[in-house]
Amino acid sequence: MNISAQAQLDAAVRQDTDATTGHLEQLFSRLFLGLVYPQIWEDPLVDMAALQISPDDNLVCIASGSCNMMSYLTAGPASVTAVDLSPAHVALGRLKLTAAQNLPDHAALYQFFGRADMASNMRLYDRYLRHSLDDQSRAFWEGRSPFRRRLSLFQKGFYRYGLLGRFLGAVHLVARLGRVDFSRLLAARTQTEQQAFFDAEIAPLFDMWLVKKLAGFRASLFGLGIPPAQYDKLAADGGGDVLPVLRERVRKLTCDFPIRENYFAWQAFARCYDPSPDAALPPYLQAQNFEALRSYANRGRIVNQSLTDHLTTAPDGSKQGYVLLDAQDWMNDAQLNALWREITRTASSGARVIFRTGGTADILPGRVAPALLGRWSYDDEASRHGSARDRSAIYGAFHLYHFEG
CATH class of the missing domain: 3.40.50.150 (Vaccinia Virus protein VP39)
Structure with a gap:
């Protein structure tokens, strides 16, 4: 464990002297030592x-x-x-x-970070990147997480990993429990179709008992990189309940931009970038x-x-x-x-x-x-x-x- 990084993260997150909140903040800072965001979530x-x-x-x-x-x-x-x-x-x-x-070219860059799911990415790394990367970063990527060599994530679908990737995986599991298939949303041709999908398929998920229960836990949004203090700010916007705030933000992600122009929506609903030649990136x-x-x-x-x-x-x-x-x-x-x-x-x-x-x-x-x-x-x-x-x-x-x- 990088003690210096841990100490800095603890100091950055720590806001509250309440024991319960303090334990949550400590857990959050420990999670942030690992990969949280495979992709940034600011436009x-x-x-x-x-x-x-x-x-x-x-x-x-x-x-x-x-x-x-x-x-x-x-x-x-x-x-x-x-x-x-x-x-x-x-x-x-x-x-x-x-x-x-x-x-060597854009095709290789896109393959490595745009697709991020091809076996040949290891060859790109070995031939072009390994000897140019600094020692510390090379040790990180060639080292192992508990279950796999970290570099192998770029062969398996990088955006499915990290804390955010796993959070989105959990969201997809809940969606499957609600029998929601996001492929129809990704194929939508108009924002009117996107709105109809949200109203009929996504909005009812927020009425599920499981979703309501999970949303009540301050640690439930750690996968989005939201610590306890920020969770409280979200809940304040919802009159003390975070669920209506989350519902509105998912609605905006789903409906307010054409799906073909919003790679954030693709990451949320497909857990990858749109593979079309003219896709948003x-x-x-x-x-x-x-x-x-x-x-x-x-x-x-x-x-x-x-x-x-x-x-x-x-x-x-x-x-x-x-x-x-x-x-x-x-x-x-x-x-x-x-x-x-x-x-x-x-x-x-x-x-x-x-x-x-x-x-x-x-x-x-x-x-x-x-x-x-x-x-x-x-x-x-x-x-x-x-x-x-x-x-x-x-x-x-x-x-x-x-x-x-």
Whole structure:
């Protein structure tokens, strides 16, 4: 076990002195030492529209599955530094960066990370990646989890694994108990058909006794990367009940975007990307972006640190964009203020901060000191637009702040 990573995760998640909550937070942090997100669940197109990435921009983001870092690189910024407390996420991000620079063509990149289920992926790794990967990441991927060599996940359907992949597998099991077949949804030709499928097939699942019972446990959403503090925020949006909030977010994922254009829906309902030639994919996996990704991949790096700790090493005014994902939902007031002190110190004039929240409200006013937050302006219109266009549909809201200097 990586003791340093465990200690950092415990500190990041710990919010409550209540014994029961404390035990849940400790369990959650231990789960985060392993692979949680094989794919990130924030829409990079929404991010890139809000960040307005330019060639002079130095960005810092939380990595998760690193689809965001890889996609931002296709826009050609000066640098993208990704941070993550999970050693597994760091190893995944470094594998993706190595692949972008060393695999021979887009077809190989798509096979490895788009399909992620072919026996020949082992040959791609041995020939193109193994000797270019750093020692720590190579040891991770060539080592064993309790039951298998980790690298073999890319032969068996990578997106079925990790904490999120297994959570989605459990969701499919419940759907089978309710006799729901998602193939009809994936074949839908119109959003009207998608809405009809949701109303007839998915919505009734939320009335099942088993679903109601499971949703009442604060640990039930650990597979979505939702710790106790964030669960409580979701429940607050539902008047104390998380189930109506989950129902609405599944409805948005199912209905608000054409199914052929929403790879998040494919991951949820098929546990893979759409295999069609014109399928929607994360920007870094799209053929038209391959040459840009290869050209700029050397501008990306990923480190095993918290965002606050990393920023303490950055010069004043050196960053133009910050991507916080939903990490602030995990933080207490002291952690929030420590983070925003470093963001404000390292931000150049006009810098942008984007983040998601489990609930619908912006969590910063009243918690971050006015002397800090007062130097930033909230972009209400862009935030509302980003919230509406985020195809992952898992969050309550998207938020954008501009630095006024």
